[in-house]
Amino acid sequence: MTLAVRAVAAVLAYVGVVLAPLVFAAIGATDPGYGFWTNFSVALAFVGLAMMGLEFVLVARFKPVAAPFGQDALLQFHRQIGFLGLAFVIIHIVISINWGAILTFRAPAFIWVGVAAAAALVVLVITSVWRKRLRIPYEVWHVVHTLLALVLVVGALVHVYLVNQYLSSLWKQLLWGLMSAAFLALIGWVRVIKPWTMRSRAWQLVHVGQERGQTTTLRMAPPAGEEFRFDPGQFAWFVFNRSPFSLTSHPFSLSSSAEQGEIEIAVKALGDFTSAINQLQAGSKVYVDGPHGVFSMDQDEGPGFCFIGGGVGITGLLSMLRTMADREDARKAILIYANRDWESVAFREEIERLEKLINLTTVHVLTQAAADWTGERGYVDREMLSRHLPKGYRRFQYFICGPDPMMDAAEGALLGLGVPTERVHTERFNMV
Template identity: 30%
Template sequence: MGAGLLMILYVAVALLPLGLAWLQGAPPRSVADELASGAGLLALAIILVEFVISGRFRTISRRIGSDVTMRMHQLVARSALVLAMAHPFLYRGPTGHAPEWDISRAQSITWDFTAIWPGIVAFALLPALVLLALGRTKLDFRYETWRAMHGIGAVLIAGAGVLHATRAGRYSADPLLGGLWWGMFGVAVASLLFVYVARPLMRWRQPWTVTRITPAADRTWEVTLTPARPFAWRYQAGQFAWLNIGHSPFSFHENPFSIATAPAQGPEIGFVIKELGDFTGTIGRIAPGTRAYVDGPHGHLSPAGHAAQGLALIAGGVGIAPMLGILRELAATGDARPSTLIYGNRTAGQIVNPDELAALARDHGTNVVHVLSEPAPDWDGEAGIISRALLQRHLGRPNHRDWLYLLCGPPPMLEGVEASLLAMGIPAQNILSERFVYD
């Protein structure tokens, strides 16, 4: 199923409750009341579908990319917030207890406490959840604490929202729509159980052992894992995985890292990890032999399945990790397509595995272009940032238009390079990128 079809499916499911409400053919009320109901129905549907799109499902992330999925999760959550906040204030009809005979709740907006309280709970929790997500990096929470709070908060909001809709809603009083709400809530909870219970159980049976931790550059390490018992773990060069070192497979202590090894190199997998915070700051102290669990592979940053004439890899900083995996795969499989690596860093000390990159250039013929923004006086390579002029110099020939462009690095670099490539006439579908930061 392609990305376009997935998007159509997403929109169809989000609009399904509205469609079912419309098909009921109930006598119309005032425009304001219909808008209020519509806003509530749409907000709840979006909230329930959010569980699936943000649930680390490989089928979704492999086709759309995890960063795009997360961006979509953030944007639609904001739309749901606006709709949910508007919902109670749009009503204009009379409030009170619905008469016994008014089973379709057409005559009045119910004010029964049993129907209203879940709505109040969801109404209060939703902005708190969104604000905590927006301000996460500024708040003094550990990432794992925030993630647990985010998941529990989302389930409470979804459950309270469905309870409110089925008890108070005019259209949701219909058994078909009421059933759909509980069905969607079931799928949302099942998707959480799948990610946090079923998949960890599967991982338990596939433990890894840390075999080597070697310095790769300034404050950057290469971590190598071996299956602790024989099992097949398939991935494509350039994908990423959630890595948990030294914790139970059910732990929230797991971080996403690109796989820097190549499938063709054998069962070992490796990651290039830069020291940044709580977990990555301890990498250099992890003892070989430590147990690890890997959730993946995820992501779509891979040349696999693309029949491009050549490959352009553009990396900034530790964004080199997936590119190393791709270059190692090209070399290990003897892929004869031309390739260029443009690799930006601040200083030469930050270049990961410079000797290996030089060997790849020599033995495999990859055109490796180092770009330093703060070079030493004796640096004779490219200096500055990865600008359009620089890209034009190295990737400006007419045949480069049909190459596949794989990008990974800090968000400003990605935005600049994407804009430059598009301005150079590279078709958007030939550009794949991975963000390491979702904020």
């Protein structure tokens, strides 16, 4: 089955699961006391509940689910669905809730449980959207996010059971029970079963190095007797010096060649955990969940490649370049590398080494260049790209990774130059 067919099947399955609770509720519902708008709000609540339950699927790192889309795309979809679910819940509350009972504290239990679930959703969205403004450390946010999501889904399910209006028959109770069990099973898989399988497969941190641009490189060796295979450009989730049952793990792109036995990542000090990662010691235990992602030259073959990176976004691109060198790949490669200034260009010497091994041309772009800088200045745009792309560039494969504004500009510029959409590949992890 091709990835395109799997993608269509996954979308249809998603829609089916989202609408299933609504169908279950509608069949046989005969309460004449509900008007159109109340029934409409209840319908939105059912759809929203199914969406919230499926949020666990989107972040459960199931490779068959992520393969047609890419894990980064699923994470972005996960975020947008959170906004939509919040809108559905707010509409449901505004239309259906008995405000008099709430204000006089005489509401029945099912209302208070529903209010608690809704409050959990509101706090979850606020702490995700404004995490940095609220200065919530990533690790704290991750734990709070997980707990709030659990309160949200379990509370919403309990609310449905306590209302009992839509559980009038045994078969409906069984169907709702199966859906509830499925949601909880997903949590169990992610937080218990999968970490349990990883507990005896600890990796070892073998080297900690420093690069320009406040970037730390970490090289890790797999457990004895195990071989770790990945496509150049993919990423993995890492847990350092903690139990595999830790609620917090960190996604990083692999920067090493796919032809090497060990793996390497590069981490820029951006705050929270990343600012202290250079304090890790060789010999530390590391748990690795991966590889993940479809951002890879092995996924999208072409006669040549153009890699466009900004800052630490060079990581996955460097993996592809290193892999080309190890494979003695003779195809043309162009690297457009944007940074603030010349001294912050991470892996500068490594890129110069690769230029001697493969057919690579590098174009450095600096936003704060010194007066004597003779290279490209400013930002990656259509005019700048048109000066450096070779003949036949429309047949190349393009890989872009970096800050969102740079990625948006580069992607738009390539499309404006006539590069087919299917040849432009991006990877975004700005989920919160």
